[in-house]
Amino acid sequence: MKRFARLFAALDATTKTTAKTAALAAYFRDAPEEDRLWTIALLSGRRPKRAVTATELREWAAGAANLPHWLFEEAYSVTGDLAETIALVLPPPTRDSTKTLAGHMHALVALAGQPAPQRQAAILAAWDGLGPDERFLFNKLITGGFRMGVSQGLMTRALAQATGLQEATLAHRLMGDWTPAGTSYAALTGSDDPAAAGRRPYPFALASPLEDPPEVLGDPADWLAEWKWDGIRGQLIHRPGAFALWSRGEDLITDRFPEFALLANLLPPGTVIDGEVVAWGGDTPLPFADLQKRIGRKSVPKRLLAEAPARLLAYDLLEEGGQDLRGAPLGLRRARLEQLVAALPAGGPLGLSPALPVTGWAALASLRARARGAAAEGLMIKRLSSAYHVGRKRGDWWKWKLDPFTVDAVMIYAQAGHGRRATLYTDFTFAVRDGDDLVPFAKAYSGLTDDEFRRITDWVRRHTLERFGPVRRVVPELVFEIAFEGIQASPRHRSGIALRFPRMLRWRQDKPVAEIDTIETLRALLAGQRGFSTPAPPEDI
Amino acid sequence: MARTPVLTFTDRGIFCPAGGFHIDPWRPVDRALITHGHSDHARPGHGRYLCTRQAAPVIRHRLGPVRLETIAYGETRRIGGVTVSFHPAGHVPGSAQIRVEQNGEVWVASGDYKVCADGLCEPFEPVACHTFISECTFGLPVFRWEPQEEVLARINRWWAANAAGGRISILGAYALGKAQRILSGLDTGIGPILTHGAVETTTEILRTQGYVLPATVAVTAGVSAKSHPRAIVIAPPSAQATRWAARFGPTAAAAFASGWMRLRGVRRRRGAETGFVLSDHADWPGLNAAIRETGAERVFVTHGYTAVFRRWLESQGYDAGIVQTGYQGDGIDSAQPETEGDAPE
Numbered sequence: 010m011k012r013f014a015r016l017f018a019a020l021d022a023t024t025k026t027t028a029k030t031a032a033l034a035a036y037f038r039d040a041p042e043e044d045r046l047w048t049i050a051l052l053s054g055r056r057p058k059r060a061v062t063a064t065e066l067r068e069w070a071a072g073a074a075n076l077p078h079w080l081f082e083e084a085y086s087v088t089g090d091l092a093e094t095i096a097l098v099l100p101p102p103t104r105d106s107t108k109t110l111a112g113h114m115h116a117l118v119a120l121a122g123q124p125a126p127q128r129q130a131a132i133l134a135a136w137d138g139l140g141p142d143e144r145f146l147f148n149k150l151i152t153g154g155f156r157m158g159v160s161q162g163l164m165t166r167a168l169a170q171a172t173g174l175q176e177a178t179l180a181h182r183l184m185g186d187w188t189p190a191g192t193s194y195a196a197l198t199g200s201d202d203p204a205a206a207g208r209r210p211y212p213f214a215l216a217s218p219l220e221d222p223p224e225v226l227g228d229p230a231d232w233l234a235e236w237k238w239d240g241i242r243g244q245l246i247h248r249p250g251a252f253a254l255w256s257r258g259e260d261l262i263t264d265r266f267p268e269f270a271l272l273a274n275l276l277p278p279g280t281v282i283d284g285e286v287v288a289w290g291g292d293t294p295l296p297f298a299d300l301q302k303r304i305g306r307k308s309v310p311k312r313l314l315a316e317a318p319a320r321l322l323a324y325d326l327l328e329e330g331g332q333d334l335r336g337a338p339l340g341l342r343r344a345r346l347e348q349l350v351a352a353l354p355a356g357g358p359l360g361l362s363p364a365l366p367v368t369g370w371a372a373l374a375s376l377r378a379r380a381r382g383a384a385a386e387g388l389m390i391k392r393l394s395s396a397y398h399v400g401r402k403r404g405d406w407w408k409w410k411l412d413p414f415t416v417d418a419v420m421i422y423a424q425a426g427h428g429r430r431a432t433l434y435t436d437f438t439f440a441v442r443d444g445d446d447l448v449p450f451a452k453a454y455s456g457l458t459d460d461e462f463r464r465i466t467d468w469v470r471r472h473t474l475e476r477f478g479p480v481r482r483v484v485p486e487l488v489f490e491i492a493f494e495g496i497q498a499s500p501r502h503r504s505g506i507a508l509r510f511p512r513m514l515r516w517r518q519d520k521p522v523a524e525i526d527t528i529e530t531l532r533a534l535l536a537g538q539r540g541f542s543t544p545a546p547p548e549d550i
Numbered sequence: 551m552a553r554t555p556v557l558t559f560t561d562r563g564i565f566c567p568a569g570g571f572h573i574d575p576w577r578p579v580d581r582a583l584i585t586h587g588h589s590d591h592a593r594p595g596h597g598r599y600l601c602t603r604q605a606a607p608v609i610r611h612r613l614g615p616v617r618l619e620t621i622a623y624g625e626t627r628r629i630g631g632v633t634v635s636f637h638p639a640g641h642v643p644g645s646a647q648i649r650v651e652q653n654g655e656v657w658v659a660s661g662d663y664k665v666c667a668d669g670l671c672e673p674f675e676p677v678a679c680h681t682f683i684s685e686c687t688f689g690l691p692v693f694r695w696e697p698q699e700e701v702l703a704r705i706n707r708w709w710a711a712n713a714a715g716g717r718i719s720i721l722g723a724y725a726l727g728k729a730q731r732i733l734s735g736l737d738t739g740i741g742p743i744l745t746h747g748a749v750e751t752t753t754e755i756l757r758t759q760g761y762v763l764p765a766t767v768a769v770t771a772g773v774s775a776k777s778h779p780r781a782i783v784i785a786p787p788s789a790q791a792t793r794w795a796a797r798f799g800p801t802a803a804a805a806f807a808s809g810w811m812r813l814r815g816v817r818r819r820r821g822a823e824t825g826f827v828l829s830d831h832a833d834w835p836g837l838n839a840a841i842r843e844t845g846a847e848r849v850f851v852t853h854g855y856t857a858v859f860r861r862w863l864e865s866q867g868y869d870a871g872i873v874q875t876g877y878q879g880d881g882i883d884s885a886q887p888e889t890e891g892d893a894p895e
Contacts, residue, residue: 022824074691076691077865079861080691080858080861080862081691083690083855083858084690084691084692087690087692087813087855088692088813088814088815089815090814090815093692093813093814093815094692097691097692097693097694097812098691098692145814427815428815428818429815429818429819430815430819431813431814431815431816432813432815432816433815433819459819
């Protein structure tokens with residue numbers, strides 16, 4: 010654990026990517042192999058099942074520190090991080106444990122399912138053998154989701170440096186649902202590559218936002234355009250003995266979309282398709298909210314299958330007849346994909362994401378302006394000669410999204426943030442005017458600079474009207490421009506609407522609260538979006 | 551208890567009706583008793599000032615020609631109907647708690663304090679009283695300081711490693727108190743010690759008073775990374791990352807010494823800077839010990855996590871109240887810090 014704590018300290022001490030990569034590569038060269046394996050697993054989001062709940066941790070820590078629970082919670086609301094709060098309030102350790110990272114992880118895995126007293130005793134004993142930094146990390150390992158400021162890409166690069174393997178090769182090997190228990194560091198990084206075996210997915214190619222006018226892309230004839238769908242990215246794998254649907258977050262979601270199961274009999278073995286999973290309304294996708302009902306659940310009731318049937322809109326073919334096609338140009342992959350889809354019986358759950366005509370950039374721009382009518386959020390523009398790249402690589406794949414909707418609204422509640430933004434008020438609730446009332450309609454916590462958050466924090470402290478635990482009701486005075494991607498009717502919300510991706514576009518210090526938007530503005534946007542929901546006829550696109 | 555309390559709380563500050571004076575008032579008053587020289591406690595514009603002999607030179611320097619009397623630690627003085635005396639608070643050189651006695655009833659206003667001796671300022675002395683007015687800047691159980699030797703050793707190791715790597719070390723520390731506390735703990739064998747003008751002025755005043763401080767070089771026009779390789783620079787936090795600091799080159803290593811550095815969120819907001827947890831205020835165990843040792847039954851808390859700390863004291867059986875004050879340090883993120891009670895950013 011000390012070795013891992015030193016790695017963490019080195020990563021935490023710098024914001025330079027090169028220094029982080031070097032520290033991690035050094036660790037991958039000389040830490041015990043089992044620790045390396047666990048580090049790869051943890052940094053790629055593969056944490057074991059939680060052995061202890063956050064509630065148990067708080068109770069045990071408050072007890073060990075001899076603090077009443079309310080005081081522990083107050084301390085937590087100031088530090089903004091449970092693992093850190095626990096590490097800081099516990100009495101100093103009385104032992105010095107030499108257990109490795111893997112040792113701690115094995116112990117945690119073994120704790121799962123044990124009776125509470127045993128788990129409590131084990132956790133208290135572990136805390137008592139660790140210094141403050143190690144305790145913080147140990148708690149992070151229990152509570153999960155800790156990336157130590159390291160992206161998967163950076164981790165893969167460091168591992169490539171340490172092993173001499175290609176980054177793309179490693180990125181591919183680290184995909185899928187492997188666990189530290191089921192593999193070894195040698196197997197992950199050894200020379201023997203079991204190719205595209207089983208249900209392991211390929212790393213997803215990602216697009217960059219197009220910020221310049223599309224003319225910078227050169228000759229329109231070099232490009233393929235498609236709608237940018239508002240669903241979830243999915244990779245469908247059909248190989249001998251394996252049928253799987255992966256999300257972009259590398260979650261296996263096969264069972265959540267049973268309608269795709271019949272494709273196992275229709276697609277030739279050795280086929281991998283990249284596409285968008287959407288809830289299908291017959292001609293166009295249904296709003297994202299309908300798909301969301303499906304994402305959250307492991308088993309799907311019949312009613313939901315009928316209300317929100319899933320469809321995979323295919324846009325790329327990554328493997329055909331067991332051959333990795335990723336190096337072939339997009340134009341060729343697209344032609345093969347079209348053949349493949351054309352050979353399927355009609356009415357199935359797999360369709361093409363249509364290629365849009367790219368006759369010129371101006372024509373494409375006017376097409377983009379009509380994206381909402383096609384239930385899309387903009388356009389994708391992909392270079393026809395490009396290979397299927399690993400991760401985000403600028404130049405070949407662009408997303409050209411619609412400009413967001415915006416309204417001006419007033420902040421009415423504020424709550425402190427977490428992690429780097431602990432002790433700053435960063436999470437706000439916004440309201441628009443409804444006659445003489447203010448109706449809350451959105452929460453947002455991103456889009457401002459640290460400096461703006463600091464000034465607002467100062468303001469919040471001086472303009473609090475009421476406190477409900479960590480939330481403060483503030484004087485309705487600060488106006489913000491709120492941007493969002495979509496708007497839907499929602500009986501669950503007091504305002505009657507729900508927004509997609511709300512965030513703060515800017516702090517309107519120039520605007521008095523008397524000039525904010527009204528609930529009618531939002532209702533008009535909602536009605537406008539509904540009016541567009543009849544799809545444009547295909548020849549029109 | 552119909553009679554007037556020994557000390558009352560007004561919009562100018564803590565006021566003693568029977569003595570006709572204020573303690574650390576934030577608006578002009580006729581007669582002010584000052585606990586220490588930080589600018590949120592020693593403000594300009596009062597008719598008369600009273601402070602310890604040790605605090606006077608810095609206050610005179612900062613406020614200019616004011617009518618200022620001094621008093622020795624422990625010396626009693628009759629003012630109106632009360633007896634006052636000043637007792638070491640351990641916060642910065644010359645800092646005091648102020649004891650006020652009226653007909654056998656004793657109140658103590660703590661000013662800012664820390665209970666661990668730092669080897670530089672007059673160590674904190676608990677003063678028995680009936681009512682204690684305590685600061686609680688760090689009144690949460692997450693604040694617990696390591697022994698000073700360990701923090702200073704870490705600072706020296708950081709400096710030595712930077713010096714070995716050809717980098718200048720720039721350490722942010724408040725000009726009065728923290729800067730000199732660090733100076734007195736630096737290992738002068740590592741390299742030269744440079745100071746920002748604000749730090750140098752205060753340091754020179756304290757040195758003249760007899761506080762033992764190492765030799766320092768003020769950063770003036772000719773001073774740079776070239777002229778003073780291996781140097782450490784002690785500067786107020788506000789001078790870091792400015793053009794002033796640019797003379798030490800792009801590779802200079804920055805650090806900040808403050809109790810707030812205990813919080814990872816605050817450290818991370820300050821970017822790549824190194825954080826040293828070193829405070830001139832009492833930590834959680836220190837506050838609790840200090841309050842216990844006064845023997846007070848009633849405690850007013852001010853300056854910090856007041857609501858939480860009051861609730862805690864009540865749960866421990868104290869009669870506790872909150873005093874709203876005009877001292878700046880309300881939290882981590884208020885603007886323009888001059889002392890640690892204030893923000894680190």
